[in-house]
Each structure stands twice: as C-alpha cells, then as structure tokens.
Amino acid sequence: MSDNQKKTTTSLSSFDSLKASLSGLAVGTLFGYALQRSKVFLPIVIQQQMQFTNFTMLKMFMTASLTSSLTITALNKAKLIKFEYLPVMWHRNLLGGLLMGAGIYVTGACPGTVLAQVGSGVTSAYYTLLGGLLGAVLYGYADPYVTKLMPASPPTVKPTLFQRLNTSMEKTTIPFALMAGAMLYGIESLIPWQADSNVSLSISAIQSLSTSVWSPYVAGVLIGLLQAPSYFLANNGLGCSSAYVTMSAKVCDAFNCGVSYFNKFANGVRSVYGPMLNIGIILGAYLSSQTSPVPDSQKLLSHSPLFHIGAGALLLFGARMANGCTSGHGLTGMAKMELGSIITVAALFGGGMLTAALTNL
Numbered sequence: 044m045s046d047n048q049k050k051t052t053t054s055l056s057s058f059d060s061l062k063a064s065l066s067g068l069a070v071g072t073l074f075g076y077a078l079q080r081s082k083v084f085l086p087i088v089i090q091q092q093m094q095f096t097n098f099t100m101l102k103m104f105m106t107a108s109l110t111s112s113l114t115i116t117a118l119n120k121a122k123l124i125k126f127e128y129l130p131v132m133w134h135r136n137l138l139g140g141l142l143m144g145a146g147i148y149v150t151g152a153c154p155g156t157v158l159a160q161v162g163s164g165v166t167s168a169y170y171t172l173l174g175g176l177l178g179a180v181l182y183g184y185a186d187p188y189v190t191k192l193m194p195a196s197p198p199t200v201k202p203t204l205f206q207r208l209n210t211s212m213e214k215t216t217i218p219f220a221l222m223a224g225a226m227l228y229g230i231e232s233l234i235p236w237q238a239d240s241n242v243s244l245s246i247s248a249i250q251s252l253s254t255s256v257w258s259p260y261v262a263g264v265l266i267g268l269l270q271a272p273s274y275f276l277a278n279n280g281l282g283c284s285s286a287y288v289t290m291s292a293k294v295c296d297a298f299n300c301g302v303s304y305f306n307k308f309a310n311g312v313r314s315v316y317g318p319m320l321n322i323g324i325i326l327g328a329y330l331s332s333q334t335s336p337v338p339d340s341q342k343l344l345s346h347s348p349l350f351h352i353g354a355g356a357l358l359l360f361g362a363r364m365a366n367g368c369t370s371g372h373g374l375t376g377m378a379k380m381e382l383g384s385i386i387t388v389a390a391l392f393g394g395g396m397l398t399a400a401l402t403n404l
Contacts, residue, residue, distance in 0.1 A: 054310065060315050063276075063315040064315055067316040067322075068323040069272075070272055071320040071321060071326070071327060073265065074266060074269055074320070075158065075326060075329075075331070077266050078155070078262070078324065079163055079327065079331035080255075080256070080257040081259050081263075082256055083103045083104075083259060083262065084160055084328065085165075085338075086152060086160070089156065090148060092395075093148045098234055098239055099239045099259050100259075102259040103263045105227055105263070106227065106260050107264075108223060108267070108374055108378060109223040110267020111267040111375065112216045114271050115270055115375075115379055116216045116217065118270075119212050119213075128379060128381055129202060129367070129381055130198070131200055131202050132365075132366060132383055138365075139365025140361070140389070140390025140394060141391070142357060142361030143365060143390075143394065144390060144391035144393060145398040146355070146360075148402075149354045150167070150358055152167075152358070153370075154175060154287065154368040155368065155369060155370045158172070158283065162328030163332040163336075165342055166342050166344050167346070172355065174354060174358070176291060178287075179288045179291040179363060183291060204381075204385070212379070215380045227260075236259055242256050248260045266281070267374070269281060270374070277316040279312065279316055282368060283324070284368035284371060285371070286317030287363075289314050289317055289318055291305065292306075292309040293309065361394075367384065
C-alpha cells in the first residue's frame with residue numbers, strides 16, 4: 044500500500060480500532076472475492092500476461108485502474124476527501140518497480156494476489172507470503188541506505204501530472220480513463236475475455252456474475268469502486284504491501300530491533316486497516332473458492348519452497364523500495380495521476396516482461 048496517510052504515533056481509540064478492523068475486513072473480502080472469481084490471481088494467468096499469451100490480468104487491472112480514477116475524481120470534485128500525494132522518487136520508483144516486476148513473474152503473484160492464492164489453497168503462496176514478510180523486514184534495515192542513495196524529490200517538485208500541468212485533477216483523469224477504455228476495446232476486439240477465461244463466447248460480462256468465472260471487466264469495476272468505501276471508512280486507498288511492513292513492525296517491536304522505518308507503520312488507522320484488508324482478501328478468496336475451486340495443476344509447487352521464499356522476498360523488497368505495490372501504485376496512486384506511480388507501474392510491467400523473456404530463451 045502506498046503511504047497515503049500522515050505519519051502518526053498516537054494510539055487509536057477502541058471505536059476507531061474496531062471501525063478500521065471491520066472496514067478493512069469488509070473491503071478486503073470483496074476485493075479478494077473479485078480477484079478469485081475473475082481468476083486473475085492464478086499464477087499461470089499472471090505469468091502468461093507477462094508473456095503476452097493471456098490478457099485477463101491486463102483487462103482487470105486497466106478496468107480497475109480507470110474505475111479507481113473516476114471514483115477518486117468524483118470524491119475529489121465533491122470535496123469529500125482531502126487527498127495526499129506521494130513524493131516522486133524517480134530512481135526508487137524505477138528500480139523498485141523493476142525488482143517487483145521480476146518478483147511478480149517468477150512467483151506468479153503480487154502482494155495482493157498472493158493473499159487470494161493463500162485463501163484458495165495455492166501451495167506456493169504460503170512460501171511466497173512468508174518470503175514477502177521477510178522481504179519487508181530486509182527492506183526495513185536497508186531503507187536508510189536506499190534513502191541516502193536515492194532520495195525523494197524535494198517538496199517543491201509537484202508529485203502529480205495535473206499539478207505539473209497546472210490544471211484540475213479531472214482534466215487528466217478523465218482523458219486517462221478514456222484512453223484506457225479505448226485500449227481495452229481494442230484488445231477485447233482481438234482477444235475476447237471469454238477465450239482467455241475458457242468460457243463460452245455466448246456469456247456476456249454481466250451474465251458471468253451468475254457463473255463460477257467472472258469477466259475481468261466486472262471484477263475490475265467492483266475493485267475500482269471499492270476506493271470509495273476504503274477512503275470514506277479509513278482515509279486510505281486500496282493497497283497491500285504496507286501491511287506486510289506493519290506485521291514485520293509488530294514482530295520488530297517485540298524484539299526491540301530499533302528499525303526506524305517500521306515506526307510509521309506501527310500506529311494509526313493504517314496499522315489496523317491494512318492488515319485487516321489483507322486478511323479480508325484471504326477470506327474473500329476462500330469464500331469464492333468454495334464454488335469456484337482452483338485447478339489441481341495450480342496447487343502444485345513449480346519450484347522448491349526456498350525458491351518461492353526468496354522470490355517473495357524480492358517481490359516485497361521491490362514494492363517497499365518503490366513505496367507501494369501493484370494495487371497501491373496501479374490502482375490508487377496512478378488513479379490520482381501520481382508521477383511516481385506511473386513510473387512504478389511502467390517499470391513493474393517492464394521488469395516482468397523482461398524476466399519472462401530472459402527465462403524463456
């Protein structure tokens with residue numbers, strides 16, 4: 044998850060903690076259900092996207108991104124939420140995105156989809172998740188050196204595209220949504236979603252809601268609309284990777300390891316909402332898998348447990364270096380036209396495609 048809240052060291056009241064817990068669980072459950080139902084979470088689907096042989100992931104991701112952008116634009120226009128924007132970290136966004144993309148391809152997961160895999164019983168996901176927690180710890184120790192070598196841009200550098208252009212948010216987000224929609228139309232004209240999802244061509248996107256496999260467009264719209272309750276209830280956009288740091292921070296506190304990076308993840312609404320969102324994703328995927336089970340072939344380990352632990356560590360190390368993951372940058376940051384998020388998303392797809400090409404020579 045991107046760092047969309049102010050740092051805080053104050054404790055939450057019991058009511059605020061309960062509200063954050065239930066909100067995160069509810070939003071996460073819907074998020075996880077949609078990921079599992081659309082089959083975008085499957086390792087093979089994610090890896091085939093980087094090989095450009097299956098476009099389910101791209102269709103869901105772009106639909107969720109444009110829906111997120113329009114949702115956030117509406118909230119901003121109505122002045123219902125006061126948004127904060129991440130600083131641009133050109134080098135970290137680029138390098139972290141490349142590392143994350145490599146991790147996404149070799150694991151067949153991102154920080155969010157690995158949770159849906161856990162809920163669905165994909166064996167490799169347990170080791171990838173463990174590696175992700177380890178990667179979050181490793182990055183916590185590395186952060187002072189990374190920050191010194193690759194500092195964020197100064198506050199005088201405007202972090203969003205619309206601020207750079209001295210215009211309103213909607214004058215950049217609406218064209219972005221229209222361009223994304225046009226790209227999706229072109230891709231769909233060439234490769235129908237039903238072909239990638241192995242369902243009958245006669246099933247429409249709306250009709251897929253009554254089947255065991257949802258259209259990636261339906262799932263994408265639902266996930267994008269979840270930005271509204273996420274911001275209303277917790278003042279946070281969708282994202283998953285910072286919760287890995289929160290869990291690492293709690294372990295770190297128990298052992299008094301004194302890693303300053305963990306401090307901003309150990310308190311406040313985010314420290315409750317983020318982990319509960321991730322637990323909700325696991326729960327939602329589990330519920331969906333009861334009527335839409337994972338193919339047995341996807342439950343088998345493709346590599347050793349140690350490989351998946353190492354790759355999971357790479358995945359989360361890259362996500363934290365870039366200051367956010369696929370959902371934090373791709374759904375929330377890019378929806379707000381944050382330049383750092385645009386760089387990170389381009390880099391992670393580039394890193395994934397490059398890794399796919401190199402490993403399939």
